[in-house]
Amino acid sequence: MLRLENCLIENGGFQLRADLTIARGSRVAVIGPSGAGKSTLIEAVAGFRPLRRGAMFWNETALAQIEPGKRPVAMLFQDGNLFPHLTVAQNVGLGIRANLHLDVAKRAQVQAALVRVGLQDMADRRPAALSGGQQSRVALARVLVQGRDLLLLDEPFAALGPALKAEMLDLVGELVAESGATLLMVSHDPNDARRIADQVVLVAEGQAHPPMDTASLLDNPPPALKAYLG
């Protein structure tokens, strides 16, 4: 369970308030107008934005003082999720040990993750030799070996075409279903939310609202969301 208690998150001159709880294993889409602070919210959960006020917990663990890499969090950014000078297998291996000293068992784990995302033959390639969709799969294979409780997506598939994006979202859905991880994903497309998320956090006017059921929220949007959806 992810709990944000009376949080005030700062990003430059901009401030975002958040007081909400997200149940373990749920899939949550974060939607709202651009510039409202969707990314700011998940960056705070990942540890890249400081809390001005309030507290943040994963189960009973306070997160505020924990460094980004030590949090129970795996995150995919909008771009630059792979190191171009490392092979596919190395990029995935980073999810297990950042210094890449992997024993046989760990290397087998990397290979198994690549098999799971359908890239078993690409292990020795470099990202530049892959298509955009394949690069996304490498990043997801790394998420898989990281085995963290929380998966944060900051629109990593935004550059993909609609069909490929849908395919990736379905893969994400399968992966979190298998691992039981909690998913928190930024999206500006309500269809993404319908496709994968059972709950929606609306971020608007400096406030992140508590999660609501996706279908009922999108079918009966409150004024702030209505203005965004048009």
Next chain:
Amino acid sequence: MADCAQPVSPRLGIGAAIVVAALILGTLAAVALRAEPGRGLGSSDWAALRFTLIQACLSAGLSVALAIPVARALARRRFVGRRLLISLLGAPFILPVIVAILGLLTVFGRAGWFSSGLALLGLEPVQIYGLHGVVLAHVFFNLPLATRLVLQGWQEIPAERFRLAAQLGADARAMRQLLEFPMLKRIVPGALAVVFAICLSSFAVALTLGGGPRATTIELAIYQAFRFDFDLGRAALLSGLQLVLTGAAALVAVRVSAGEGFGTGLDRPLQRWDGSTAGARIVDGLWIVLAAGFLLLPLSAIVLAGLPGMLTLTAAVWWAALNSILVAALSTVLLLLLALPMATAVALGRGGVIELAGILGLAASPLVIGTGLFIVIYPIADPFSLALPVTALVNAVMALPFALRILVPRARAVVGRYGRLALSLDMRGGAFVWRVLLPRMRPQIGFAAGLAAALSMGDLGVIALFADPEFATLPLQVYRLMGAYRMETAAAAALLLLALSMAAFWILDRGGRWHAEA
């Protein structure tokens, strides 16, 4: 705290900056303590100051004045070998000074090609020693730099403006008023200041082509006070004077210079519609041929004069070459140990103390640091036995400002692009440095290391202060051979030095880019 989390610590870089600042300021303090302020400057010191300023003004003025038509010609002409010629304009930066001087002597010396040509016409040979020799050598080194700076100005004019000017039917004069003059007004002050600052701390050129009471720079006067009179007080006083001069000039140069001439894409030809008259073509062609000849003749002269002697090089020359390779290798390692942590710290936003060390590095003169180190080392050890490491260290400090200019932008880009990803993977410290930072910076590291190695290989500065008769680096050996009028051996040794410098640069620069992925 999470808000200031960084994948790597800036502490090493701040430490390196403090070491550099301490070295420069510490040697300065050592010098200042030995200076005798009561004595003041003697008449020969004033003469050195006057000569330093006059030659620097003339060198800067001539280099930039000649660079303007050459850059204009290069900017609007396309011809076979244009790319090569523009790359060659970068070469004098890593060309050993002593090699160029020997080449200039072969072409413009009393018995050189130029004078022989004049003799055929029944004219007197030209005189290369003294003020005009010093200025000639400085123009040789700085005309290419000034040309690159002005060419960069041309390249920064948006293509649309040329199209507009062509559409308006602008003739040569209108082109000048519309495009060239505004650009020059922006570029020329910086170019003048950079060349002036470089020529202020000229040592090797003044040592070989100047000398005597009427053609001595301050750097040379420091060397003479030190080496011939062992007058530490006077050397210290002159060092203080030099530091004030170079410091002021470096500050001005940094303030007014727009770019540093390392810019890439200079060989991109702009689409131009002007200068299509026959007269303009001939004038441009003439400038290009003259500039290329002025740069290439002395270099070809060294190759031609040096080749016959290559097979008969003495053991002393080979030992000197080995010393030079050792100095260059040690200097390159020291430079990277200083520059990489400093560049990383700047990229992490801890610029303050490091920028200061960088400015100090620009203002520092190798002879001043050398004098200070000598004063510090003298009571505890034999300075002459430390010639090799001291030379390597001073060379590394002198290359530092250039290395930082090359490394910092890339380090910033790598930390900016991959810092958060690394943090989210708990990739910090060593893992980040070895797996991300260094591999991503490899081309820039290779380039900086190549520059440092070539500069150190060809350096004739501190080594002249510290070397005893038994020890020499290759540039010093060439200088000694010239002094003994063994010109053929000197030319051969200079050719060897040229080959070593270029090879060091080429190997390191290529090594950095080898299999480097985008």
